[in-house]
Amino acid sequence: MTGRRKIAMEPTLTKYEKVMNYIKECIASGEWPVGSKIPSQRKLAELFSVNRSTIVTALEELKADGLLEGVMGKGTIVVNNTWTLLAASPPSDWNEYASVSLPKPSPAAETSEAEQPAHLIELSKGELAQDIFPTDNMQQVxxxxxxxxxxxxxxxxxxxxxxxxxxxxxxxxxxxxxxxxxxxxxxxxxxxxxxxxxxxxxxxxxxxxxxxxxxxxxxxxxxxxxxxxxxxxxxxxxxxxxxxxxxxxxxxxxxxxxxxxxxxxxxxxxxxxxxxxxxxxxxxxxxxxxxxxxxxxxxxxxxxxxxxxxxxxxxxxxxxxxxxxxxxxxxxxxxxxxxxxxxxxxxxxxxxxxxxxxxxxxxxxxxxxxGLYEQHLSFVREELKKRRSAALEALNRYMSDLAEWDVPSGGFLIWLRLKANIQVKELNLKAYKEGVLLNPGSIYTGESIQAIRLSYGYASIEEFEQAISKLRKIILDDN
Structure with a gap:
């Protein structure tokens, strides 16, 4: 088993580090799967032409990393091979890209300040409405x-x-x-x-x-x-x-x-x-x-x-x-x-x-x-149930001939798939000018797609219906 793999001989590594890297490579490649017994200390020492104390040092390091475990009567066993392996072999240049990367802006954000409507109905917002926020309980906490x-x-x-x-x-x-x-x-x-x-x-x-x-x-x-x-x-x-x-x-x-x-x-x-x-x-x-x-x-x-x-x-x-x-x-x-x-x-x-x-x-x-958190979750679910029902009613009334969607069993998102061949980017900008903020599907695919992500968790029930009514009018006017 060990003879098939070429031993890395990086000159900057110590002898026990070379042993560790070799074992990690055998685990990563699947050559030594989880549950398998690794070669004996004697065989590893012969393979690397080192004394057994070097092998022991390498094995102890790998045990500390959670990759290997000594089992009585069985020898040294591989116990992990995915995240633990990655943690034991981290990238050396993480500082180069350790800054937080934020979401890409919506196309609506590109609209100039002069064109911004006085009031926006935010169907793009990925959070719960302010009236669902537990103000009283938060104050008590x-x-x-x-x-x-x-x-x-x-x-x-x-x-x-x-x-x-x-x-x-x-x-x-x-x-x-x-x-x-x-x-x-x-x-x-x-x-x-x-x-x-x-x-x-x-x-x-x-x-x-x-x-x-x-x-x-x-x-x-x-x-x-x-x-x-x-x-x-x-x-x-x-x-x-x-x-x-x-x-x-x-x-x-x-x-x-x-x-x-x-x-x-x-x-x-x-x-x-x-x-x-x-x-x-x-x-x-x-x-x-x-x-x-x-x-x-x-x-x-x-x-x-x-x-x-x-x-x-x-x-x-x-x-x-x-x-x-x-x-x-x-x-x-x-x-x-x-x-x-x-x-x-x-x-x-x-x-x-x-x-x-x-x-x-x-x-x-x-x-x-x-226990307040679990009580709050019960309230949130009841609110989302009401909002989902109202959102589906609005979609059935205004969009049933223009789009398709699935009924979500939780969360607050609906993936609206448009039937007609519509320029979603243009639709998004026109909706913005009419006071409706959407997230076009391209944000979630990296390419053009006939879909829009709608959120019924943030805007009020009345606002959601107004926005869908406006969306229907924009689509029909363009076709």
Whole structure:
């Protein structure tokens, strides 16, 4: 097994580092899969012409990284081969692209100040309406915290421990068991993606993702020198079979997915599709980023188990956030994954911003641990149910002959697919001049597409209907 692989002989590496790199390459290529026994210390020493103490040093380092484990009676076993491997082999030039990459502006943002309408109905807004914000409860939380407030210092690298414990408990109630030590608090999901791209992935890597996808509206992975590869979707979510055709062996590819109430389509990935996806990722040794920030916005029934909870091999990094459920102003999200990976990301975060806001972390911890958060979610779901019903009624009244759409079972997004051959960019600009702000589908595909992402979570029910009525008039006037 070992004789087939060429030994790297970089002159700048120490002997034990050469051994480590060789083992990592064998794991990354799939030559040594998870659960396999690696060659004995004696064989490795002979292969590299070094003494056994050098081999022992290399193996101890790899065990500390979480890649290997000594098992009584079995020898040294490979125990991980995706995110943990990436954390053990981080890019050396992450500082070159460690700046936050923001979403691309809507074409409406290109309109001059003179043309801006006095009032905008924002069907583009990816957040909840202000009247859903729990003002009274937030005031109570802030007052309780103020009574026992102490001077702030920098939090520990992974974040405020009581918040990580509260998130651990909360995820456990959802069926996803994650220890507080395996959670990193970040300043929103966007920073989580930025840390992953800068600290774990190498230039030239391929990011597999749904097409369309929110990720196309960001520069996070592209600015880090990675390529996006869109995969098709159906009513059950990402078509898992397409992964096999696109994924490359080892950590040269990763998968990014939004399985719950996908942005922008609103699709909920079925449980069977989730299991199929994980089976393929296991076979392909494909690391997965599960962006699950919409999970708690279910309307009809709770979604299937998280990919993280179904993953037995450490392939999934989980991203959660309070931005879509409570308020984006807190700027609190989290990443859950293998300890070694979280340690690596925490180190980079501390070098980037010295940690997320202490006050925001205190507030978030109080919301979860007090039970207020789950009470608030029940209210949010009832509000979204009313808004969804009104939105679908408006669409049926004004757009049934002009477009198609699916009924979302959660979240607040509808993917409107236009039937006629319409210049969506022109439609978007005309709608803007009429006081309606939209997000054209091209933002989520990187290319022209006959689709618009609508949000019914921010504008009022009355405003949503007004906007759809105006949209119909614009389309008919142009045809």
């Amino acid at each position: 802030m007052m309780r915290l103020a009574e026992s407030l102490e001077p702030f210092g920098y939090e520990e690298p992974k974040g405020y421990l009581p918040l990580r414990q509260a998130i651990s408990d909360y995820m456990g109630r959802q069926g996803t068991e994650v220890s507080p030590s395996s959670i990193l608090i970040v300043s929103g999901a966007l920073q989580g993606l930025q840390l992953i791209s800068a600290g774990l992935l190498h230039r030239g890597s391929t990011v597999l993702l749904e097409k369309p996808s929110y990720l196309y509206s960001l520069h996070v992975f592209q600015s880090a020198g990675m390529n996006l590869c869109g995969l098709p979707m159906d009513e059950e979510g990402l078509q898992a079979a397409a992964i096999s055709k696109k994924a490359e062996a080892g950590p040269s590819s990763i998968l990014y997915t939004i399985p719950c109430f996908h942005n922008p389509t609103g699709i909920l990935m079925s449980e069977s599709r989730r299991r199929e996806l994980l089976d393929i990722c296991e076979q392909k040794q494909l690391p997965v980023i599960e962006d699950d920030i919409y999970r708690e916005l279910w309307i009809d029934s709770p979604p299937p188990p998280t990919l993280k909870s179904l993953d037995a091999s450490g392939h999934v990094l989980y991203i959660g956030s309070f931005s879509k459920t409570l308020t984006p102003g807190l700027r609190i999200g989290w990443i859950a994954g293998p300890d070694q990976v979280i340690e690596r990301l925490a180190d980079i975060k501390m070098q980037t911003d010295y940690g997320s806001s202490s006050l925001s972390q205190l507030v978030a911890a109080e919301w979860i641990s007090s």
